[in-house]
Amino acid sequence: MKLEDYKTILYCQDGSWVAEIPAIPGCYALMETREAALAELTHVFNMIGDEYREKGLKLPADTTEIVNA
Numbered sequence: 001m002k003l004e005d006y007k008t009i010l011y012c013q014d015g016s017w018v019a020e021i022p023a024i025p026g027c028y029a030l031m032e033t034r035e036a037a038l039a040e041l042t043h044v045f046n047m048i049g050d051e052y053r054e055k056g057l058k059l060p061a062d063t064t065e066i067v068n069a
Helices: 034-054
Strands: 009-013 016-020 028-031
Touching: 009 034, 016 034, 028 034
Parallel strands: none
Antiparallel strands: 009 016, 016 028
């Protein structure tokens, strides 16, 4: 699966930006800017994808539901 196959959540917390893919445990980035968080998330996603492939596993499917409260 590719990064584009997943929903990304982006939010500001305590002055820093968090980008995360909820469907993949540990796939998040915390940076000073929105752009840096998204760029770092790409690196984290690729590292996790490499780890899964090395173990012969597939990344989990994205079942994240978007709900507007």
